[in-house]
Amino acid sequence: MKPxxxxxxxxxxxxxxxxxxxxxxxxxxxxxxxLMPANVPPHKxxxxxxxxxxxxxxxxALQGQSRxxxxxxxxxxxxxxxxxxxLIELREEQGARPLVLLIGADAFANLATWHRxxxxxxxxxxxxxxRPGVDATWPDALEREVAGCxxxxxxxxxxxxxxKLIELAVTPLEISATRIRELLVDGREPRYLLxxxxxxxxxxxxxxxxxx
Ligand SMILES: Nc1ncnc2c1ncn2[C@@H]1O[C@H](COP(=O)(O)OP(=O)(O)OP(=O)(O)O)[C@@H](O)[C@H]1O
Ligand SMILES: O=C(O)c1ccc[n+]([C@@H]2O[C@H](COP(=O)([O-])O)[C@@H](O)[C@H]2O)c1
Numbered sequence: 001m002k003p004x005x006x007x008x009x010x011x012x013x014x015x016x017x018x019x020x021x022x023x024x025x026x027x028x029x030x031x032x033x034x035l036m037p038a039n040v041p042p043h044k045x046x047x048x049x050x051x052x053x054x055x056x057x058x059x060x061a062l063q064g065q066s067r068x069x070x071x072x073x074x075x076x077x078x079x080x081x082x083x084x085x086x087l088i089e090l091r092e093e094q095g096a097r098p099l100v101l102l103i104g105a106d107a108f109a110n111l112a113t114w115h116r117x118x119x120x121x122x123x124x125x126x127x128x129x130x131r132p133g134v135d136a137t138w139p140d141a142l143e144r145e146v147a148g149c150x151x152x153x154x155x156x157x158x159x160x161x162x163x164k165l166i167e168l169a170v171t172p173l174e175i176s177a178t179r180i181r182e183l184l185v186d187g188r189e190p191r192y193l194l195x196x197x198x199x200x201x202x203x204x205x206x207x208x209x210x211x212x
Contacts, residue, residue, distance in 0.1 A: 001096070001097050001098060001158065002030060002031060002032065002097075002158075003029055003030075003031040003032075003097070003098035003099065003100050003125075003157060003158060004031060004032050004034065004090070004094060004097055004098070004099055004100070005025055005026065005029055005031040005032065005033045005034070005099075005100040005101075005102050005127065006033075006034050006036055006071070006086070006087070006090065006099065006100070006101050006102065006124070007021075007022045007025070007033055007034065007035050007036065007102040008036045008037075008038055008074070008081075008083060008086070008101075008102075008103075009035070009036075009037065009038065010037070010038055010041045010044055010047050010054070010177065011035070011037045011054050011057070011058055011177070012047035012048055012049050012054055012177050012181070013049065013054065013057045013177060013180060013181075013194065013198065013204075013205070013208070014035070014054070014057050014058050014061045014194075014195070014198075015175050015176075015177060015180055015193055015194055015195075016173065016175055016192075016193055016194065016195060017131075017173045017174075017175035017176065017193075018035070019061060019068065019195060020170070020171060020173055021102075021104070021129045021131075021170045021171075021173070022035060022068050022102065023067060023068065024168070024170040024171060025100075025102050025127060025129060025168055025170065026067050026068065028154065028168050028170075029100060029127065029154060029157065029168075030154075030158075031098075031100060032067070032069065033067065033068050033069070033102070034068075034069050034070070034071040035058060035062070035068055035069070035070055035071065036070075036071045036072075036073065036074055036086070037051065037054050037055060037058060037070075037072065037074065037075065038074050038081035039051050039074050039075045039076075039077060039078075039081045040078075040079060040080050040081050041080075041081065042080040042081060042082060042114070042115065043110070043113065048181060048207055048208055049207040049208070050207070051075050053204075053207050055070070055072060055075065056204060057198055057204050057205075058070050060195070060197035060198055060200065060201065060204060061195040061197055061198060063197050073086065073089065074086055080115070082114075082115040082116070083101065083114065083115075083120065084114075084115055084116045084117075084119055084120055084123070087099065087101065087120065087123040087124050088123055090123075090124075091123045091124075091161075091162075096161045097161065098125060098157050098158055098159075098160060098161055098162070099123065099124040099125065099161065099162060100124060100125045100126070100127045100157060101120060101124045101125070101126050101127070102126075102127045102129055102168075103126060103127070103128055103129065104128075104129050104131045104134075105128055105129060105130055105131045105134040105135075105136070106131055106134045108126070108128045108138070109134070109135075109138055109139060109142070111126075111142060112139070112141060112142050112145070118145070121149055121162060121163050121165075122162060122163070123162050124162050125157045125160070125162055125163065125164040125165065125166065126149075126164075126165045126166075127166050127167075127168050128165070128166070128167045128168065129168050129170050130167070130168065130169050130170055130172065131172070132172040132173070132174040133174060146165050149163060149164055149165040150164075150165050150166075151164045151165070151166055152166065152167075153166075154166065175193050179193075180193055180194060180208075181208050184205060184208035184209055185208060185209070185210055187209070187210075
């Protein structure tokens with residue numbers, strides 16, 4: 001069965017790194033990919049842009065293609081956007097369909113700090129996306145815990161609803177939302193780090209600019 005992959009993030013703002021790795025994961029897994037903005041990111045300071053502003057940027061970014069879809073379900077929940085709650089809800093909706101949680105290598109290295117993290121494997125597979133500047137080795141304790149789930153075989157994910165861990169080698173793009181926010185505060189226009197649609201409406205990037 002064609003897997004459904006979920007790519008959660010703060011998306012403050014969504015950038016070409018996010019879109020490129022999500023697109024390649026969709027190709028590698030032959031999966032539909034849903035981009036899912038967190039309402040309240042559990043491990044980050046509050047985002048600069050509001051949830052509504054981040055969603056408006058995602059909508060503009062995703063125009064003109066149908067492989068990547070926006071899923072705003074986490075915005076309907078108050079409190080920290082714990083991934084386990086979202087995946088349990090998705091599992092109820094999707095029956096036995098394979099679910100793959102996509103996580104960048106930097107975020108994955110901290111998986112053992114996530115809320116009820118061991119239970120994530122009961123409801124989904126995890127796909128770890130390579131990211132430049134991030135060590136390919138994981139903390140020992142995490143490595144030991146996930147050793148039994150690892151596979152290099154994409155087809156292993158298609159035959160099971162959950163429980164496997166796969167590393168996805170995607171084209172390295174050293175782009176981060178932090179860097180983009182810094183450039184925008186400096187009055188710069190990071191045109192080729194962001195999707196073109198974000199420049200079509202002058203208001204979309206205004207949360208990051210400072211008036212001088
Ligand atoms: N360039 C990239 N390559 C691979 N994965 C990425 C890249 N940018 C972000 N990700 C992954 O996308 C998910 C959402 O990331 P997030 O929205 O926090 O963006 P970010 O660029 O890491 O933000 P910030 O710089 O504010 O921390 C995370 O799993 C993160 O690891
Ligand atoms: O569930 C958790 O405890 C948890 C802890 C940290 C991050 N997450 C999720 O991981 C995704 C990426 O987070 P971030 O902070 O790198 O944007 C996003 O969907 C977050 O909700 C989830």
